[in-house]
Amino acid sequence: MADRIQPRVLKGFRDILPAAEIERADLQEKITKVYRSFGFVPIDTPVLEYSEILLRKSNGETEKQVFRFEDNGKRDVAMRFDLTVPFARFTAEHESELYFPFKRYHIAKVWRGEKPQAGRYREFMQCDIDTVGSDSAAADFEILSVMKAALAEIGVTDVTIHVNHRGIFNRFLEKLGQSEKSEDILRSVDKLAKIGRDAVRAELVETTGAESCADEILEYIASADDFDATLDKLERMAGGEADDTKRMREIREMMKAAGIDATYVLDPSITRGLDYYTGVVYETFLNGCPEIGSVCSGGRYDNLAGLYTKTKLPGVGASIGLDRLIAGLEKLGKTTKKGSYLDAEIFCMDKSLVVHYQKVAAVLRAKGIAVEVFPEQKKIAQQYAVTDAKCVKWGIIIGTDEAAGNVVTLKKLETREQFPSLTVEQAAEKILSEKN
Amino acid sequence: MADRIQPRVLKGFRDILPAAEIERADLQEKITKVYRSFGFVPIDTPVLEYSEILLRKSNGETEKQVFRFEDNGKRDVAMRFDLTVPFARFTAEHESELYFPFKRYHIAKVWRGEKPQAGRYREFMQCDIDTVGSDSAAADFEILSVMKAALAEIGVTDVTIHVNHRGIFNRFLEKLGQSEKSEDILRSVDKLAKIGRDAVRAELVETTGAESCADEILEYIASADDFDATLDKLERMAGGEADDTKRMREIREMMKAAGIDATYVLDPSITRGLDYYTGVVYETFLNGCPEIGSVCSGGRYDNLAGLYTKTKLPGVGASIGLDRLIAGLEKLGKTTKKGSYLDAEIFCMDKSLVVHYQKVAAVLRAKGIAVEVFPEQKKIAQQYAVTDAKCVKWGIIIGTDEAAGNVVTLKKLETREQFPSLTVEQAAEKILSEKN
Known part of the structure; x- marks a missing residue:
């Protein structure tokens, strides 16, 4: 055949060879095992959906990145870019067939046409868990507990899970008279690790128009000695006890009762930016290489499926980014080499x-x-x-x-x-x- | 939110709810376990590829069914419609990183925009195994053996695997002077179960122009008393012993040595239509509901990746259609109900x-x-x-x-x-x- 085609994959995509795929399968199986052992059940949803369903709530950045096209039936369709929006649609569509609280896991690929860069791919694997239909400390704690257990199962114990509560921060901003600027403030605070304290301060001064405000915000987002001391400080700066601080204390009690409190820090600088979270939020860093970013993040939201149903479904969830986690394990020399399953x-x-x-x-x-x-x-x-x-x-x-x-x-x-x-x-x- | 969106999936797509997804996961895990135990290793390839790579070898029917579009970078891309073409591209691209014989499994979704009908979806799961780089009876037998073992692992033992050899049939057609009409003849023979003997005969008479030819072909494709008697008959009608019949006898010896010969019948009417197979071919029917069609099919091919590399890679493979298999298990009342993994x-x-x-x-x-x-x-x-x-x-x-x-x-x-x-x-x- 003279007319041969150069075998190649699309930019930002990749093949996985056997040794690497065995490693990936091993991690997925261990994560799945832990998700299941906490009572999460699997679902599946289509890779392709109506663009209207996937994109209505999204911001312009997502729209630019999504793989979207017209199918042979002239439908405007798109490949899913996360597992949360399809889950919201799923929950609304099957509400009468489900029971609540409904706890699902979904480990599957998603696609985003991001600018390819080291360790960033346009096709990647997410390992999501969510509990919907319960606004309780037990549900919040359970997700935090599963995160730790899943990472432990794959041998990652030298890890810190940073926890915060968006509600306390919102109260603090209100007290400061800066509520209407919260988006910009969140955006700046979120950059703390990336651009440093001084640059964040400069942004905050510009946003709030007052050096004192900027300094108060910086004081707020600094951690105190330990979890409890930090919580006391946040409560004080936010104007005293309320449901949000009570919730954090209850979660903390559960961590202690389960004997896993040492893994968690209360980190008021974690906000999850402009995401739709309303309660607890968290990010997870490998102590050996925090620079690769959070390998498992999530939080509590008020209303999962409001776009599709009038039923208000509060929920809490987390997602392990498998590709980033593997990048971290490789950096730490923690990957195993196994060429097959043969004896x-x-x-x-x-x-x-x-x-x-x-x-x-x-x-x-x-x-x-x-x-x-x-x-x-x-x-x-x-x-x-x-x-x-x-x-x-x-x-x-x-x-x-x-x-x-x-x-x-x-x-x-x-x-x-x-x-x-x-x-x-x-x-x-x-x-x-x-x-x- | 007054402006609510009706939650719905695209035509031909579907959600899988927990009990059904647990069943699917269970089947996949069992099939995977068997594939691994025979030495097959996993790989992964992108869902999206260049259309040129996926479609060059395809016929018009496939082109019409594929989800194809222009991405944001103006590339002509398509979603894979099977796992074989991506595997051919993979093998050519990574030839120097692989060892041969190379045995891979790949369990993943593929997409075809077929007319939706009962039990047919536009997104479905295939469970493929292939051995490339060996043209041997042992490799042929191994695939046949894995098929039986995988089905047994999921509790399907009342099953018949129909085996045939395209080479013997080709020799027979040559002897008959009908080689150049083999495509049309194959197409007709393939319809035997669907349209019946008389209708096939009418087609064959028209194709070959001779009633005697049609009758000889019908005699050829009828099974004799047992595997060995049928093989004797085919050998005789094809003009005597050759590599193809020797291969079939060697495979048969291996079936007997492994004690699994009762599961296989030599069925000369199985041809796998116009597919690219050149040696053994096979299809698998659940004895309790053969009408749903073959749940596991495959065969041997001469040259897997000829479109992408000059290296000639002979191979043999099979694919379990998970969705059709589940439809069969449902009909047979063999599905299990399990709502979670909780104790x-x-x-x-x-x-x-x-x-x-x-x-x-x-x-x-x-x-x-x-x-x-x-x-x-x-x-x-x-x-x-x-x-x-x-x-x-x-x-x-x-x-x-x-x-x-x-x-x-x-x-x-x-x-x-x-x-x-x-x-x-x-x-x-x-x-x-x-x-x-």
């Missing part, structure tokens, strides 16, 4: 024995051993190249003598240690005994 | 105890029990509605007396049987002992 390889020593090899494989599989038969009598070096790439622990060698005696030679491939003249049953036993 | 629910009997409930939940989770805390003190009937929907086995009741005594009442929700005054440890033991 053993039956090498093809003699092509006249290929039927016998399948028989042995069937016996081993019936005992729960993951095994493949090398399908052709290639040079042994070529066969080893495959078992190396697939990180197979055990080689099974059967030449004509072994086949005649109905035995095998077992070989630990890493050390080249050999165990000759084992029956298939003995070989199976050895493989299983060293499987962890 | 137990801690009811909220008294809102003053919410912190205590979290403490108990943390202790139970540390013992490996999947448990959720009902987050608010709602009417007990409302709490039961949730545990019913989520099919939770155990209720944990803690009122003020129990909390004071640091005990719980365990309740088997289905039978209402109660086990009062258990310590949390005793309750955990009972829950775990009845978990299968």
Whole structure:
């Protein structure tokens, strides 16, 4: 074929090769396991939806980034850019078929045509959980607790979850007479880690028109010694106790009761910018590389599906950005290398024995051993190249003598240690005994 | 908000609610487990690709069905309509990073704008396996063996896998002097189950111009008494032994050696129509409802990635159509109902105890029990509605007396049987002992 096409993927997209995909699958499976163990249930929604459904609430930035087109039926459609908007539509559409509180997880791809840059892709995976239909401290705490448990399950324990409450901040701004400027103020505060205190102060002075206001805001967003001391300070600056501070204290009590309070800090500088959150908000940083940003964020919102139903559904949720998390794990040297799920390889020593090899494989599989038969009598070096790439622990060698005696030679491939003249049953036993 | 949007999905698309999604996840996990145990490794490719890459080899029908558009960067892009074309592009692009034979699985969604009809969706899930880089009977047999094992793992054992070899049929047509009409003949033969023997004969007479040819073809595609007798007949009609019949005999020997030969029939009417297969081909029918069509099909091809690389990569693969398989399981009453992954629910009997409930939940989770805390003190009937929907086995009741005594009442929700005054440890033991 002279007319060959250069194989390539679109800008901002990528293939995932086996070792990396095994790692991704492993993380997803562990996260899923934890989500399930807290009572979250899976749903699925279409990748394509009416643009009207996905984009009505969005700002101009999202519209520019979305993959949107006219389908063959002249419908204006778009690929989902997050899992929250489809979930809101889903909840409204199936309200009568669901029960509340409804706790769902959804681990799936989303698409945004962002400017490609290091570690940023146009197709990426989100791992979302949300509880809707309950405005309670228990639901808030549960999400915070799942976040920690999911990260622990994948071996990430050196982590800090930063928590805040938008309601307390709003009260404080009201007391300061700056409520109507809250959007600009939030936008500036959100940049603290990025542009530094002085630059944020300069912006705040311009926004509020008063140095004293800027300084009060900066004082507000600084953490005190510990969670409780910070909460006391925020309460004081916001004008005293109210539902929001009571809620934070209740959540804190639950953290202590569950013995996980050390993972959380009260960080008044976390606001989640212009997002639709109304209550608790949180971001999660790997202590070893906070610079990659939050790997798990979320918060409480007043009304999930107001665009589609008159039922008011308060909720709380979080999302693990799997791609960013993996970037972090790579930086920390915490990724594992695994080339396959195999326990053993039956090498093809003699092509006249290929039927016998399948028989042995069937016996081993019936005992729960993951095994493949090398399908052709290639040079042994070529066969080893495959078992190396697939990180197979055990080689099974059967030449004509072994086949005649109905035995095998077992070989630990890493050390080249050999165990000759084992029956298939003995070989199976050895493989299983060293499987962890 | 007066300006509400009607929540709805696009024609031919659908949401999956929790009980159905749990079923789907369960099937996928079991199929994945089997694929892995035979040495297949996962990859991932983008949902969106250049239209040129996806569509070059396709026929007009595919082009009409594909979701294709111009992206914001003026690129002509399309959503994948199968997992084979992206795999061919992947293999060519990463040839130097892979090892061969390369065995991959890919379980993912594909999109086709087909006319929506009962059980047909525009977004559906395929579970593909392929082995490329080996033209061997062992590789052919392995795919056939995985198909059976994957279906067995999900409880589908009453199944027949129909196998055939395109090469033998091609030799037969050559002998008949009808090679150049093979496309039309294949198309007719493929319709046997749908339109019946007489209608196929009429088409064949028209195509070949001779009643005797039509009758010979009909004789060829009829099965004899058993696999071996049929193979003898095909060999005879195709002009004697050749590589193709030797291959079929070798595969048959492997089926017998592995003790799984009863599942397979040699069915000369299976051709996979105009697909690119060149060797063995197969289709799989649930014996209880063959009318839903093949739930797992595939075959051997000469050259996977010839459009993108000069390396000739022979391969063999199969694909389970998850949506059709589920439709079949539903018809057979073989689907299971499961509302969540929970073992137990801690009811909220008294809102003053919410912190205590979290403490108990943390202790139970540390013992490996999947448990959720009902987050608010709602009417007990409302709490039961949730545990019913989520099919939770155990209720944990803690009122003020129990909390004071640091005990719980365990309740088997289905039978209402109660086990009062258990310590949390005793309750955990009972829950775990009845978990299968």
